[in-house]
Amino acid sequence: MMFRAKLLALKKQIVEKHVFGEMAAYVYVVEFRKRGLPHVHFLIILKNGYKLKxxxxxxxxxxxxxxxxxxxxxxxxxxxxxxxxxxxxxxxxxxxxxxxxxxxxxxxxxxxxxxxxxxxxxxxxxxxxxxxxxxxxxxxxxxxxx
Incomplete structure (x- = not known):
């Protein structure tokens, strides 16, 4: 339950508040490791003016x-x-x-x-x-x- 709450808060920071800049697209997947511990992989594609170069x-x-x-x-x-x-x-x-x-x-x-x-x-x-x-x-x- 806590993981999901933190994931939603992170997603809000990235998608709505644009902490990395404006996005063109994003996708994420949640995986579970040993003992059922979750972690997430985000792929964030930023718009041209915001890409890290x-x-x-x-x-x-x-x-x-x-x-x-x-x-x-x-x-x-x-x-x-x-x-x-x-x-x-x-x-x-x-x-x-x-x-x-x-x-x-x-x-x-x-x-x-x-x-x-x-x-x-x-x-x-x-x-x-x-x-x-x-x-x-x-x-x-x-x-x-x-």
Whole structure:
């Protein structure tokens, strides 16, 4: 019930309030994972004047940094739900450590290196801004940063 309420609120933000800009079309599908947990995939096609074409456009919507204390609600959500668990040297038994062939590296390539601005790497993937603020926070008994 809560998932549906949040999905409807998200859909209203996207479709009616145009948080990403005016849309030409959209479609979404709800899927269920292990233990019946739902998630949704949205495909949003924006009108020409609203399409994201430059790295600075992506930076308006995507962040890879821990929010500041200026927005405590968002900060708490990110720290609770969006932080990758400690792995590698901090936690060699973590499930994201593939096998002995990776020499203890995370299969998602964490920890990511600090990056002063959003860029595109040689493979064409975005590397989002991740500045070294010097701040750390306690996540699952370990001090983690951006």
């Amino acid at each position: 430059w790295l600075i456009d992506y930076a308006k919507f995507v962040s890879a940094e821990i929010p500041t204390m200026a927005n405590p609600s968002l900060r708490n959500i990110v720290l609770k739900h969006m932080m990758h668990r400690p792995c590698g040297k901090l936690n060699p038994e973590c499930s994201c450590i593939k096998n002995s062939k990776t020499h203890g590296r995370c299969k998602y390539e964490y920890p990511k290196s600090f990056t002063p601005a959003t860029t595109t790497n040689i493979a064409g993937y975005h590397e989002y801004r991740r500045q070294n603020s010097g701040e750390t926070t306690l996540i699952r008994k370990y001090q983690l940063d951006n």
